[in-house]
Amino acid sequence: MNKLTIALVAAAAVALPGIASAADQPGMMKKDSYRFVIIPKVVHPWFDLVNDGAMEAGAVIEAQTGSKVEIVYSAPQQADVVQQNQIIESSIATRPDGIAIDLLDASGNRASLEDALGQGIPVTVFDSVPPPGMPLTSIGNDFCEQAEIASERLVELLGGEGEVAIMMGVPTAPNHAIRAECHEKVFAKYDGIKLVATGIDNDSIETAQKQAAAIMQANPGLKGWVACDAAGPIGIGQAIQEAGKVGEVLMVGLDNLPEMLQLIRDGVADSSSSTKPQMQGYWSVMAMWQQATGIETPKYIDTGIAILTKDNVGE
Amino acid sequence: MQRKNRLGFLKNQMMGVLIALTVIFVISAIVSPYFLTSYNMTVVARSLAFVGLITIGQSMLMILGELDLSLGVMAGLCGVVSGILMVNFGLNPWLAMFLSLCLGAALGFFNGIMVTTLGLHSLVLTIGTAGIFGGANLVLTKGVAITNIPKEVQFLGRGDFLGMPVPFVIMIVVLAIASWVILKTPFGRYIYAIGDNTQAARMLGIKVDRVRALVFTAAGTLAALAGLLMVTRLGTAQPSIGETWVLPPIAASVIGGVATTGGIGTPFGAILGASIIAVIENIIVLFGVSPYWQGVVSGFIVVLAISFDSISRRYLRGNG
Numbered sequence: 260m261n262k263l264t265i266a267l268v269a270a271a272a273v274a275l276p277g278i279a280s281a282a283d284q285p286g287m288m289k290k291d292s293y294r295f296v297i298i299p300k301v302v303h304p305w306f307d308l309v310n311d312g313a314m315e316a317g318a319v320i321e322a323q324t325g326s327k328v329e330i331v332y333s334a335p336q337q338a339d340v341v342q343q344n345q346i347i348e349s350s351i352a353t354r355p356d357g358i359a360i361d362l363l364d365a366s367g368n369r370a371s372l373e374d375a376l377g378q379g380i381p382v383t384v385f386d387s388v389p390p391p392g393m394p395l396t397s398i399g400n401d402f403c404e405q406a407e408i409a410s411e412r413l414v415e416l417l418g419g420e421g422e423v424a425i426m427m428g429v430p431t432a433p434n435h436a437i438r439a440e441c442h443e444k445v446f447a448k449y450d451g452i453k454l455v456a457t458g459i460d461n462d463s464i465e466t467a468q469k470q471a472a473a474i475m476q477a478n479p480g481l482k483g484w485v486a487c488d489a490a491g492p493i494g495i496g497q498a499i500q501e502a503g504k505v506g507e508v509l510m511v512g513l514d515n516l517p518e519m520l521q522l523i524r525d526g527v528a529d530s531s532s533s534t535k536p537q538m539q540g541y542w543s544v545m546a547m548w549q550q551a552t553g554i555e556t557p558k559y560i561d562t563g564i565a566i567l568t569k570d571n572v573g574e
Numbered sequence: 575m576q577r578k579n580r581l582g583f584l585k586n587q588m589m590g591v592l593i594a595l596t597v598i599f600v601i602s603a604i605v606s607p608y609f610l611t612s613y614n615m616t617v618v619a620r621s622l623a624f625v626g627l628i629t630i631g632q633s634m635l636m637i638l639g640e641l642d643l644s645l646g647v648m649a650g651l652c653g654v655v656s657g658i659l660m661v662n663f664g665l666n667p668w669l670a671m672f673l674s675l676c677l678g679a680a681l682g683f684f685n686g687i688m689v690t691t692l693g694l695h696s697l698v699l700t701i702g703t704a705g706i707f708g709g710a711n712l713v714l715t716k717g718v719a720i721t722n723i724p725k726e727v728q729f730l731g732r733g734d735f736l737g738m739p740v741p742f743v744i745m746i747v748v749l750a751i752a753s754w755v756i757l758k759t760p761f762g763r764y765i766y767a768i769g770d771n772t773q774a775a776r777m778l779g780i781k782v783d784r785v786r787a788l789v790f791t792a793a794g795t796l797a798a799l800a801g802l803l804m805v806t807r808l809g810t811a812q813p814s815i816g817e818t819w820v821l822p823p824i825a826a827s828v829i830g831g832v833a834t835t836g837g838i839g840t841p842f843g844a845i846l847g848a849s850i851i852a853v854i855e856n857i858i859v860l861f862g863v864s865p866y867w868q869g870v871v872s873g874f875i876v877v878l879a880i881s882f883d884s885i886s887r888r889y890l891r892g893n894g
Contacts, residue, residue, distance in 0.1 A: 349859035352614035430717035
């Protein structure tokens with residue numbers, strides 16, 4: 260009996276640390292509640308769709324695990340990196356389980372992101388490129404491919420000839436800058452295509468409309484438009500309609516905001532090379548949740564690109 | 575005797591703002607456990623520092639009876655110029671920052687000279703010059719940030735001194751100097767006299783135009799300082815710096831008891847007003863207020879704060 264007791268105690272002594280260390284292993288710890296912060300570039304309908312996806316992911320985690328998930332959506336009122344950094348820093352003070360952010364400017368956001376990581380708060384980046392050298396999970400699509408699809412389609416519609424223009428979003432936003440550069444590269448491949456102007460809309464529909472109207476005035480021979488952000492094509496579409504140039508000036512848009520879809524239905528835009536904002540929000544929360552349980556997440560999660568035309572955009 | 579009365583009035587005036595700020599602090603601390611953490615206090619202090627510097631300049635102009643709507647974009651332009659000088663021209667960062675401060679002083683002086691020599695209304699003039707400075711910013715940068723600001727100057731924006739953010743310490747030093755100038759020197763008395771009654775000040779022999787030009791120059795220099803500190807904070811010279819620094823310094827000054835008609839208020843009161851705005855911006859995020867409701871909530875709290883300030887001032891006067 261004594262020998263049996265000793266044997267059991269010895270077995271327990273060997274097994275218990277093993278059990279304890281298994282609980283400490285990545286993904287094995289469970290919290291009763293999680294709070295994740297989503298910080299977009301600016302208050303904007305595209306980011307509302309991101310938030311929808313984030314809420315959906317929160318509901319899925321709750322249903323599957325029983326842990327309560329709170330999604331805090333905190334958006335700058337203007338696309339201003341100073342304002343966005345203030346939101347990051349104020350959010351850090353609330354000790355969330357993760358922050359997902361669409362960076363306005365990777366370099367300008369760097370100090371605040373370092374603050375978050377320094378405080379032990381995992382950071383995930385969506386729809387943008389992380390600052391060089393920062394090991395952050397990035398969720399989005401291939402921005403260059405998205406732009407190339409749009410500009411190649413416009414070139415095809417124009418039969419490889421004509422004057423074209425690009426509407427940039429926020430020039431300092433890496434994803435917008437990458438798209439603009441890739442549009443330019445595509446246009447440069449074709450001798451018959453001449454890039455005559457580049458507007459800057461700062462992710463504002465109103466600014467995009469004004470810029471597009473002025474560019475069309477200054478370039479009466481303009482035949483086609485592409486854009487680098489979600490607000491751009493909506494403003495361009497309004498300018499094309501106001502100038503009475505529907506069918507004369509073509510546009511291949513970007514993303515899937517309701518106004519963009521309507522422009523396709525109305526024949527103002529031919530099509531749109533669209534990101535999937537809901538999916539970006541969904542996987543941002545999933546990545547933050549995994550990180551909060553200690554699991555290492557991939558460097559990049561590609562949410563893909565959808566080509567929206569009159570045939571698949573619906574009524 | 576008159577001086578004592580004025581200081582007494584100022585104390586009463588600031589007491590209302592101080593009470594309003596304290597009430598907001600206490601409520602925030604009760605509602606959010608994160609509010610009074612040292613990290614969060616650092617966040618609030620740092621965000622206050624940049625707008626605070628502009629607020630000090632703007633409040634001095636308002637006491638003088640003037641307004642400069644170009645201070646925000648001036649900050650952005652000076653920040654961008656310092657970045658260009660440091661990065662593109664490889665100039666010594668300290669020299670580049672000094673030259674940008676001089677640029678801020680020159681731009682402020684330009685506004686002051688235009689107001690004094692041509693008799694232009696400062697509000698209208700500075701709407702125009704804001705367009706010029708903002709346009710120059712875009713011409714220089716094409717909207718693209720200047721990166722790789724030398725690390726040796728980044729401590730000015732990112733570092734701490736005695737547990738406080740360096741920009742906040744700089745703002746406190748500037749506030750102390752501005753308060754001393756405005757309350758303790760003849761130059762400060764001239765500012766109040768001009769703001770109170772320009773014609774009477776002229777009759778008293780005060781060189782009104784010179785004082786005006788000097789205050790515009792000082793405000794321009796402070797705007798440049800704010801822009802430079804933000805560049806060192808971000809590590810990049812963003813063309814958008816200062817775009818959101820136009821109305822908050824004016825609102826802060828008014829909340830802090832500076833009269834829009836001139837002659838009344840202090841930079842210290844204006845900084846108390848700026849503190850209320852900084853705390854509101856912070857608690858909106860801490861409380862998780864929806865972005866679509868933020869304008870409504872922050873506006874409501876400002877209205878509440880100035881109403882509280884007005885009521886408490888009446889009460890204090892009644893008991894004085």
